[in-house]
Structures are given as structure tokens and as C-alpha cells.
Amino acid sequence: MYGSQNHKRMLEMFEKELGRDRDDGFEIEPDVPSGDDNDNDNDEQQSNQPPKKRSYRRHTQHQIQEMEVFFKHCPHPDDKQRKELGLQLGLEPLQVKFWFQNKRTQLKVQSEREENEFLKAEIEKLRSEMNRYKEAISNTTCHLCGTPATVGEMSYEEQQLRLENALLRKEIERLAEDATESHTNISSTQTSNQLVVSRSVDVGNGKYNINNGMVGEAYGGNGELVRSIQLQGVEDKRKIVELAVLGMDELTKLALANGNNLWLPNNNLNTEILNEDEYVRHFPRATAPKPLGLRTDGSRESVVVIMNHINLIDILMDVNRWSSMFSGVVSRAVTLKVLSTGVAGNYNGALQVMSAEFQVPSPFVPSRENYFVRYCKLHVDGVWAVVDVSLDSLRPAASGSSTASRTQRRPSGCFIQELPNGYSKVTWIEHVEVDDKMVQNIYKPLVDSGLAYGAKRWVAILQRQCERLACSMSSNMPTGNLGVIMSVEGRKSMLNLAERMVTSFSTSIGDSTIHAWTSLPSNGPEDIRVMTKKYNDEPGSGRPTGVVLSTVTSFWLPVPPKRLFDFLRNQNSRSQWDILSSGGIVQEMAHIANGHDPGNCVSLLRVNSPNIGQSNMLILQESSTDITGSYVIYAPVDMAAMNVVLNGGDSNCVALLPSGFAIVPDGSGPNGGPIPDLLSGGSLLTVAFHILVDSVTNARLALGSVTTVNTLIKSTVERIKVAVIPNIT
Structure with a gap:
């Protein structure tokens, strides 16, 4: 009785030490085979026999080394492998079986111990991080009012805002x-101060006073x-x-x-x-x-x-x-x-x-x-x-x-x-x-x-x-009236020339830090402003060399913008306002449509004037319109240079000085409300001319040139009023 209790006590002590390294050569023969094996060894243990006393055997170092090597390749040997290994090492097959079983148990316990240590470390890390979050949440304040706040008090909108902020x-x-x-x-x-500028700006060297016979010169940059x-x-x-x-x-x-x-x-x-x-x-x-x-x-x-x-x-x-x-x-x-x-x-x-x-x-x-x-x-x-x-x-x-x-x-x-x-x-x-x-x-x-x-x-x-x-x-030639344009290249070159003309005109008639407009004394209702620009000889720039005088005015007309636009763009009514073509016959030599509206087009006009010096003058004109405004822009062009363009050549060879008109709704209707289109109400018309007054860049501008340009724009304004306003006095 005493021996049996002592045996149980020793067994419990040994089981507690099961996780330790048992590669000391001892072998335990358990009462019941391990469930990990699929062996049929029930005939080796008789259930009706009294339990045998466990025996402890120490394996030799050679036996342990050989079984360790075999275990690396095959941790679950079958009957045949156990018998062969037992014969080789001088062990019974059952001893080999118990050793492998104990080895597997040892590795399993060791792996679980390592996993437990890792999980303990992770738990401590998470617990520390959670404590920091709790402390941060307890110290949270509202970003608007500065009072303490908690996550539970945040609205859905605020949570969404914080997510968006992240x-x-x-x-x-x-x-x-x-x-x-x-x-x-x-x-x-x-270099760090290098700029990309949309268009070149010609900068003058000073500002002049009208009383000295000179006008404001383009400045800025x-x-x-x-x-x-x-x-x-x-x-x-x-x-x-x-x-x-x-x-x-x-x-x-x-x-x-x-x-x-x-x-x-x-x-x-x-x-x-x-x-x-x-x-x-x-x-x-x-x-x-x-x-x-x-x-x-x-x-x-x-x-x-x-x-x-x-x-x-x-x-x-x-x-x-x-x-x-x-x-x-x-x-x-x-x-x-x-x-x-x-x-x-x-x-x-x-x-x-x-x-x-x-x-x-x-x-x-x-x-x-x-x-x-x-x-x-x-x-x-x-x-x-x-x-x-x-x-x-x-x-x-x-x-x-x-x-x-x-x-x-x-x-x-x-x-x-x-x-x-x-x-x-x-x-x-x-x-x-x-x-x-x-x-x-x-x-x-x-x-x-x-x-x-x-x-x-x-x-x-x-x-x-x-x-x-x-x-x-478009790579296809339209079926419209192209006139003297015989190729796709010629059409594209003419459109490029017209685009340069429109850009030059549009950017030179408004108020800007690079424009120095000077008001001219005027006895009429129009406020006329002038400015000079100097262009140096730059091949391929598309500008004439010399001193250019620009003059512009804006005024109101009791005429719907659409009607005024149709009048100004029509070559048949051009002689009513254009002094240069007065008395001459205007013929459209080429026409390129630029959109669904018939008013959006580029035209090449010939003016056959009775004045010998003006005979066979060519005019490039582009008209454009949309719901917010309209333009009629034109420029005299040299016939020889224009022939190069019509044949598909470089359009930069043509020097242009564009003039024309900008039309916008006056913004108020019969009842004081805004005008939604160009078909009713009045118009605000801007008239602008750019004229080369001297081909020498450093020449002084004569007062007579200013007077001539002033007379030209006044005469044009008066002609337009007479033509479009019925019963004008």
C-alpha cells in the first residue's frame, strides 16, 4: 500500500516536470499508449492484468542521437520503422515507440510555453496602449469651444468631419x-525666379503727358x-x-x-x-x-x-x-x-x-x-x-x-x-x-x-x-464657301492667323496693370482713351515694327446686341461705318464656319475701292458670338503674305494690327431685370483701333497723329449710331 502511494506521488512529480527537457536518456513506459499514434498495440497490454510497475531505463548517448536524427525526418514512425530502428540501436520496438511519443509531447509543451510568453507580452502592450487612449480621451476638448468632450458626445457630423480631416x-x-x-x-x-508667361509684353520706358503732345505709353511687365x-x-x-x-x-x-x-x-x-x-x-x-x-x-x-x-x-x-x-x-x-x-x-x-x-x-x-x-x-x-x-x-x-x-x-x-x-x-x-x-x-x-x-x-x-x-x-474640307482656300493646310493656317488676331485684340482693349490709358479731351458724350506701344523688329513675332497708337471707347446703344452684331459683321453693310472701305465694294473671298451659329466664322474680304491706293485691299475678319457677348475683329493684311497662308504656310509671317468691336448686353431689361440673351434690351459697344503711326521705334508721337485717330474713332461711332438707331437726330 505504501509502495503504491509512493509510486503515485513520484508519477505526479514527474508529470509536473514533463515540460522540462527530458533528453537525459530516461524513458517512461506509460500505462496507456498515446492517442497520437495510430498503432494497434492493444495486444501488448492486457486490461485484466494488474498494472505493472513502471520501469525507467537510461538510453545511451548514441541511441539518443540516432533517434533525434530519425525524428527530424519522421516524427511518427510506423511498426516496421520502429522494429528496424530498434534492431539498429539494440532497443525493443515498444521502447522506440515510447521515446518518440515523449519527444513529441516535449516539443508540444515547449511550443505552447513560447506562445504563452508571446501572448503575455502582446497583452501587456495592448493594456499599455489602451491606458494611453483612455487618458487621451479623458483629456479631449472641443475644437470649437475648448470645453471637455467625450467620444459619446460627438455627433455623427463631427465624426465624419474628423474622418475627412484625417x-x-x-x-x-x-x-x-x-x-x-x-x-x-x-x-x-x-532658376527659382524664372517665369512662364502667357504672352509677350512690350514694355515702354515712361509715361507721357497729353499736354506735351504725347499720350500714355504701355508700361508694367x-x-x-x-x-x-x-x-x-x-x-x-x-x-x-x-x-x-x-x-x-x-x-x-x-x-x-x-x-x-x-x-x-x-x-x-x-x-x-x-x-x-x-x-x-x-x-x-x-x-x-x-x-x-x-x-x-x-x-x-x-x-x-x-x-x-x-x-x-x-x-x-x-x-x-x-x-x-x-x-x-x-x-x-x-x-x-x-x-x-x-x-x-x-x-x-x-x-x-x-x-x-x-x-x-x-x-x-x-x-x-x-x-x-x-x-x-x-x-x-x-x-x-x-x-x-x-x-x-x-x-x-x-x-x-x-x-x-x-x-x-x-x-x-x-x-x-x-x-x-x-x-x-x-x-x-x-x-x-x-x-x-x-x-x-x-x-x-x-x-x-x-x-x-x-x-x-x-x-x-x-x-x-x-x-x-x-x-x-477637322481633316475634312467642309462643303461651305471656302473660296480661295484649296487645302486643309490652308484652312488651318488661316484659322491660326485669325486666332492670333483675336487674342491680340481681346487682351489689348481692357483695363490692366500693363495698360496705361490716357483720356482725351472730348466735346461729345464718349470717353475716348489712347495709349502708345513700341514694337521692335522681331522676325516671326507677327507684329509691325514701330510706334503703334491704340484708341478705344465704350458707349451704350438702345439696340439689342444680336441686331448690332449682325450689322457690324455683314460685309454688305460695312461701307456704312468703315471709312477705309467707304464707297468701295466688299467681296467675301473665303468663309470658314466656326460653330453652329452662323455668326461664328472667319472671312477673308477684298475691298475694291475707287481710291487707287486702296485697290485690292484684303481684310481678315473673325466674328464670334455667345449668350454673354459678341466680337467682330478685323485687320488689313498684305496680299503676298496672305497667299503664303492660303497655301498652308506659316501664319506668323503676316504682321497684324487688329481693330474691331466688342458687344455685351447692358444688363438691364425693361423692368430693371438682367437680360438672359442677346435678343432684347440695349447694348454696350466697345470700339478699338490700333494704328501704326511711325515705323521708327524711337520716334516721338506727334500730336497730329493723336488728333487723326481721335477723329477716326469719333467718326466711326457717329456712323454706327446713324445706321442702327432709327430717327436719330
């Missing part, structure tokens, strides 16, 4: 890294602008990236907003205007106290254009192509810094710091100068967005710009969605805070209505220009 923070960090890398790459190939807005380093770049990301987020929400009262319908203009109260409620972080004297102007417009979305993105991100396409509203544009070029192969993530002036085609409406970052992003496949975000907060106070304090640009831009067959849907948003006190009274209704600077004007120009580009890129 996503925006990641995007800011990514763009900041891209901007740093891109700036490093760009700096290796160009980009020197003052660059000095006033140089970036101050990495910190400024990070601020720019943050503003761009937040601006893109705001533009996306504004573009996709539907049914939440952010946008209110404007039935007069068939467009949408921004609800300021709802805007402040939806974007509390984006709004700041509006400077005194500024009014908010926000509008949204959608349109389908005939242009692939990728090509449209390429135009918007190229300062030259963008300013040329929107030359009617963009008078000057400069890329100051490229922070990121985007991913390889497209503009996704591209960041450009830019400055631009936006204009109405009249010197009587001050231009709007903006300093901003342009950010392009691919939202989903086939959907892009381009946003402009103001950087005026980074501009030093003493910038020297007369217009810097008059305009603040909120996130504005466009959402572009791919459509089948090369079309795109564009949703345009314009949102500014502006001081319009300097706008002359006759233009105030137009500016206030949104037809001057709003989203409707941008999409109207975009739609018309896309039609123009589609016509110019």
Missing part, C-alpha cells in the same frame, strides 16, 4: 512631398508682381498645399451639391447663384469675416462641350493655351512656380502657383487681379477637377498692386466628367468677394448680373471655343 491630412502630406521633389527637379534645370509674391520657403509651400487640398474639397462639395439649398435658381439668367447663408453653414472653417466694402459673387453653370476630358485638362493646366482660349476674359496670366507636375503621364496632383488678370472688354471696368494656386485632381476614373484657391494671405501687404485689395477669390474652378464620343460635361463654379465701386455706371448692371465675370460667361466662352477647335482640327 483623409485631407494624408493628401496634404503626400502633395507636400510631391511639391518638394518636383521643386528640387525643376530647380536643377532653371511682371517685375513688381514677381517681387511682391515670392515664396518664402518650405513653410509657405506647405500652406499652399493645405489651401489647395481644402479648396479642392470645397469645390467638390459645391459642384456635387444638389437639393441642400446651397444653390438658388436665377430664372432671369437660367443659372444658379450661391446662397451665402447656407455656404457659411456648410463651410464654417472656410469662411472668414468679409472685408468691409466687398460683395459676394458666386455662381454655378453646367454645359456639355465637344472636347475630350483629357484634352480639356491639358488646356486648363497650360497657361499659354488657357489664356488664349479664354482671351476674352483673361487679359494676362503668369505661372510663377510649379510645385508639382502630377503623376507620370497626366496632371493628377499637379500644383501651379499663378497670377492672372480677368477683364471685361472695356477700359471702363477695372480688371480683377488674382494670385492663386491651381490644383488638378483625378477623383474617379473619367472625373477630374481643377480648382483655383486664392493665396492673397501669403502676399505682402505692400505689393504695389492697385487691384490686389479689390478682389478675393474663393475656391473656384470646374468639375469635368467624361462622356461618350469625345464629349465632356463641365460644371463651372465662380466664387469671389469683390469691390466694384470703380466700375462705371453703364457697366454696373452687367457686372452685378453675373454676365461679366460669372460662371455663365466662362462656360459660354468654353463651349464656343470647343466648337472652334473642333472645326480647326
Whole structure:
């Protein structure tokens, strides 16, 4: 009895030590075979026999080493393998079986012990992290009021905002890294102050007084602008990236907003205007106290254009192509810094710091100068967005710009969605805070209505220009009246020449920091302004060499814009207002349609004048119209140079000095409301001439030249009034 109890006590002690290393050579013969084996050894143990006393045998070192080697390759030997191994080592098969069983148990216990230690360490780590989170949550304060808050007190909207903040923070960090890398790459190939300018600017050396027989000379350039807005380093770049990301987020929400009262319908203009109260409620972080004297102007417009979305993105991100396409509203544009070029192969993530002036085609409406970052992003496949975000907060106070304090640009831009067959849907948003006190009274209704600077004007120009580009890129000769144009190359060359003429005219008739208009004394109601420009001899520039005198005036006519446009563009009525063709026969030699509206076209006119010196004069003319305004622009051209163009040659060989007309609605109808189209109401007409008065660049401008140009524009204005206003006295 005593021996049996002692045996049990020894067995329990041994089982406690089962996890220890038992490679000391001892072997235990258990009463019951292990369940891990699939052996049929029941005949070796008789259940009706009394339990045998366990025997302990020490294996030799050689036996242990051999079984260890065998165990690595086969931890579960079968009967045959146990017999062979027993014969080889001088052991019974049952001894071999027990050793392998004990070895497997040992490894299992050892593995479980290691896993337990690892899990204990993980539990301690999680417990420590949980304690830190508890402490952080207990110290959480509201980011608006500063009072303590808990997660349970957060609204669903606040949780969503925090999630958005996290996503925006990641995007800011990514763009900041891209901007740093891109700036490093760009700096290796160009100096930090190098600019990309949309069009060359001829800079004069001074300003003249009309009392001395001279008039204002074109001045300006980009020197003052660059000095006033140089970036101050990495910190400024990070601020720019943050503003761009937040601006893109705001533009996306504004573009996709539907049914939440952010946008209110404007039935007069068939467009949408921004609800300021709802805007402040939806974007509390984006709004700041509006400077005194500024009014908010926000509008949204959608349109389908005939242009692939990728090509449209390429135009918007190229300062030259963008300013040329929107030359009617963009008078000057400069890329100051490229922070990121985007991913390889497209503009996704591209960041450009830019400055631009936006204009109405009249010197009587001050231009709007903006300093901003342009950010392009691919939202989903086939959907892009381009946003402009103001950087005026980074501009030093003493910038020297007369217009810097008059305009603040909120996130504005466009959402572009791919459509089948090369079309795109564009949703345009314009949102500014502006001081319009300097706008002359006759233009105030137009500016206030949104037809001057709003989203409707941008999409109207975009739609018309896309039609123009589609016509110019067509490889098939149309069946219309092409006249003397005999090839596709000749048609394209003529369209390129007309585009240069339109861009030159459109960017030279408005108010701008690079224009120095001088008012002439006038006995009539019109305010006539003049300016001189000096052009040096630059081959291929497309400009004549010498001193050019520009003169412009704007006035109101009680005639619908459509009627006035048709009168000015028709060659049959040209002799009624054009002094140079007065008494002559005007013949259209070539005609190229530029869109669905018959008023959008390019023409080559021949004037057969009875004056021998004016015989066979050629005039290149382009007329264009949309719901927000119309242009009739023309320039005399040399016949020999024009023949080169008609045969498909380089259009830059033709020197141009464009003149013409810009027509916009007067902005007020019979009941004082805005005019939604060009078919009714009155018109605001701008007349502009550019005349070469001397072929010597350093020549002084004679007062007689100013008098002649003054007489020319007054006579043209009077002729137009007599022709279009019935019963004029």
C-alpha cells in the first residue's frame, strides 16, 4: 500500500516536470499508449492484468542521437520503422515507440510555453496602449469651444468631419512631398525666379503727358508682381498645399451639391447663384469675416462641350493655351512656380502657383487681379477637377498692386466628367468677394448680373471655343464657301492667323496693370482713351515694327446686341461705318464656319475701292458670338503674305494690327431685370483701333497723329449710331 502511494506521488512529480527537457536518456513506459499514434498495440497490454510497475531505463548517448536524427525526418514512425530502428540501436520496438511519443509531447509543451510568453507580452502592450487612449480621451476638448468632450458626445457630423480631416491630412502630406521633389527637379534645370508667361509684353520706358503732345505709353511687365509674391520657403509651400487640398474639397462639395439649398435658381439668367447663408453653414472653417466694402459673387453653370476630358485638362493646366482660349476674359496670366507636375503621364496632383488678370472688354471696368494656386485632381476614373484657391494671405501687404485689395477669390474652378464620343460635361463654379465701386455706371448692371465675370460667361466662352477647335482640327474640307482656300493646310493656317488676331485684340482693349490709358479731351458724350506701344523688329513675332497708337471707347446703344452684331459683321453693310472701305465694294473671298451659329466664322474680304491706293485691299475678319457677348475683329493684311497662308504656310509671317468691336448686353431689361440673351434690351459697344503711326521705334508721337485717330474713332461711332438707331437726330 505504501509502495503504491509512493509510486503515485513520484508519477505526479514527474508529470509536473514533463515540460522540462527530458533528453537525459530516461524513458517512461506509460500505462496507456498515446492517442497520437495510430498503432494497434492493444495486444501488448492486457486490461485484466494488474498494472505493472513502471520501469525507467537510461538510453545511451548514441541511441539518443540516432533517434533525434530519425525524428527530424519522421516524427511518427510506423511498426516496421520502429522494429528496424530498434534492431539498429539494440532497443525493443515498444521502447522506440515510447521515446518518440515523449519527444513529441516535449516539443508540444515547449511550443505552447513560447506562445504563452508571446501572448503575455502582446497583452501587456495592448493594456499599455489602451491606458494611453483612455487618458487621451479623458483629456479631449472641443475644437470649437475648448470645453471637455467625450467620444459619446460627438455627433455623427463631427465624426465624419474628423474622418475627412484625417483623409485631407494624408493628401496634404503626400502633395507636400510631391511639391518638394518636383521643386528640387525643376530647380536643377532653371532658376527659382524664372517665369512662364502667357504672352509677350512690350514694355515702354515712361509715361507721357497729353499736354506735351504725347499720350500714355504701355508700361508694367511682371517685375513688381514677381517681387511682391515670392515664396518664402518650405513653410509657405506647405500652406499652399493645405489651401489647395481644402479648396479642392470645397469645390467638390459645391459642384456635387444638389437639393441642400446651397444653390438658388436665377430664372432671369437660367443659372444658379450661391446662397451665402447656407455656404457659411456648410463651410464654417472656410469662411472668414468679409472685408468691409466687398460683395459676394458666386455662381454655378453646367454645359456639355465637344472636347475630350483629357484634352480639356491639358488646356486648363497650360497657361499659354488657357489664356488664349479664354482671351476674352483673361487679359494676362503668369505661372510663377510649379510645385508639382502630377503623376507620370497626366496632371493628377499637379500644383501651379499663378497670377492672372480677368477683364471685361472695356477700359471702363477695372480688371480683377488674382494670385492663386491651381490644383488638378483625378477623383474617379473619367472625373477630374481643377480648382483655383486664392493665396492673397501669403502676399505682402505692400505689393504695389492697385487691384490686389479689390478682389478675393474663393475656391473656384470646374468639375469635368467624361462622356461618350469625345464629349465632356463641365460644371463651372465662380466664387469671389469683390469691390466694384470703380466700375462705371453703364457697366454696373452687367457686372452685378453675373454676365461679366460669372460662371455663365466662362462656360459660354468654353463651349464656343470647343466648337472652334473642333472645326480647326477637322481633316475634312467642309462643303461651305471656302473660296480661295484649296487645302486643309490652308484652312488651318488661316484659322491660326485669325486666332492670333483675336487674342491680340481681346487682351489689348481692357483695363490692366500693363495698360496705361490716357483720356482725351472730348466735346461729345464718349470717353475716348489712347495709349502708345513700341514694337521692335522681331522676325516671326507677327507684329509691325514701330510706334503703334491704340484708341478705344465704350458707349451704350438702345439696340439689342444680336441686331448690332449682325450689322457690324455683314460685309454688305460695312461701307456704312468703315471709312477705309467707304464707297468701295466688299467681296467675301473665303468663309470658314466656326460653330453652329452662323455668326461664328472667319472671312477673308477684298475691298475694291475707287481710291487707287486702296485697290485690292484684303481684310481678315473673325466674328464670334455667345449668350454673354459678341466680337467682330478685323485687320488689313498684305496680299503676298496672305497667299503664303492660303497655301498652308506659316501664319506668323503676316504682321497684324487688329481693330474691331466688342458687344455685351447692358444688363438691364425693361423692368430693371438682367437680360438672359442677346435678343432684347440695349447694348454696350466697345470700339478699338490700333494704328501704326511711325515705323521708327524711337520716334516721338506727334500730336497730329493723336488728333487723326481721335477723329477716326469719333467718326466711326457717329456712323454706327446713324445706321442702327432709327430717327436719330
